[in-house]
Amino acid sequence: MGRVVYCKGAFVPEGDAHLSIFDRGFLFGDAVYEVTAVLGGQMIDNDAHLDRFERSLAALAIPLPVPRAEIERIQAELIVQNNLAEGTVYMQVSRGEADRDFLYPEGLSANLVAFTQARKLADTxxxxxxxxxxxxxxxxxxxxxxxxxxxxxxxxxxxxxxxxxxxxxxxxxxxxxxxxxxxxxxxxxxxxxxxxxxxxxxxxxxxxxxxxxxxxxxxxxxxxxxxxxxxxxxxxxxxxxxxxxxxxxxxxxxxxxxxxxxxxxxxxxxxxxxxxxxxxxxxxxxxxxx
Missing domain, CATH: 3.20.10.10 (D-amino Acid Aminotransferase, subunit A, domain 2)
Structure with missing residues (x-):
């Protein structure tokens, strides 16, 4: 089995995760991301990463799609479901989906995706x-x-x-x-x-x-x-x-x-x-x- 990822509200196999071609992250790079390191199955400096995540989203007037506590739960669940001992958790929030236009409509629903990457981080x-x-x-x-x-x-x-x-x-x-x-x-x-x-x-x-x-x-x-x-x-x-x-x-x-x-x-x-x-x-x- 491949990785379990989080996409638009659900934990799914990576092959089943899909975003619209009209997602503004895809069309304009209209999105914010964060990467948190994992060592010994534990996240490092995650509070600082989430602080920066929230600040970056606010600077672009993109709403946090779920409460911060839920984001932490998603990160933790991805680590467990993928049995990740060492590597990273990646998260990305885009402004949402709309027909291609530089001027985005108000009230879009932000899209949240997240996944893990197993890799050696320490003593490389x-x-x-x-x-x-x-x-x-x-x-x-x-x-x-x-x-x-x-x-x-x-x-x-x-x-x-x-x-x-x-x-x-x-x-x-x-x-x-x-x-x-x-x-x-x-x-x-x-x-x-x-x-x-x-x-x-x-x-x-x-x-x-x-x-x-x-x-x-x-x-x-x-x-x-x-x-x-x-x-x-x-x-x-x-x-x-x-x-x-x-x-x-x-x-x-x-x-x-x-x-x-x-x-x-x-x-x-x-x-x-x-x-x-x-x-x-x-x-x-x-x-x-x-």
Missing amino acids: PSQKNGIAVDLAADLRWQRRDIKTAMLLGQVLLKHQARANGFGDVWMVEDGLVTEGSSSTAFIVTADGRVVTRPNSHVALPGCTRKAVLRLCDSHGLRLEERPFSPAEAQGAAEAFLTSASSFVTPVIRIGDVTIADGKPGPMTRQLQAYYLEAARGPRPASTCRA
Whole structure:
């Protein structure tokens, strides 16, 4: 049997899940999505993901199709029905279905779909050995803080980076790094400060980023929220990226420049350990979990 997915109010085999060709997520990318990591059968940072999910939907005036508690129940049920120990839960809400028109009618019923993907998230080769990231111009729209399904820019850049032998790509605008194609960019300065951009419209407010910032605070690590240039990144003592599906991943080369000695640095290793310890720790009893 294939996966069980959630589509328009029901748990069904993936082959039986269908949306209309007039769904605005399909026609216009008029949709918001979230991805929550699962480790040991438990969701990680899910409250932060649901907070961002609600904020992104509100920014596009798309109503939450079911109460938040029901979304948590759907996530948990998908984990159970698919026996998911490690991987991700994906959710997407589109504005709904209507004949193709840029001007959408009022009162559409939002469509919710969700599914799991089994994959290894912890202790991956990339986390152990580090990756190289390419640099490319950021060609996306101006509201990158909203997690929409309009990802063609990232798709094209990531595909080109992979073709050129890189593991990911960091995007650049006005001479400064905005973020990775599906991650938050960090550097560590020579005097041990962890640096990442502050939240704004130019980059997605990462949930794993938020967790790492919290870990820096709780462990007394010095943190600076400010932009940095590709040149500063290439001259940094360390670099790493964060995302829900890659956790804390060392970056050992940026463009054609090797970072320090070309090996994951000690601060990155500390943060990897802190993050996994927190992710594998006890979950709040008040949060719905599988």
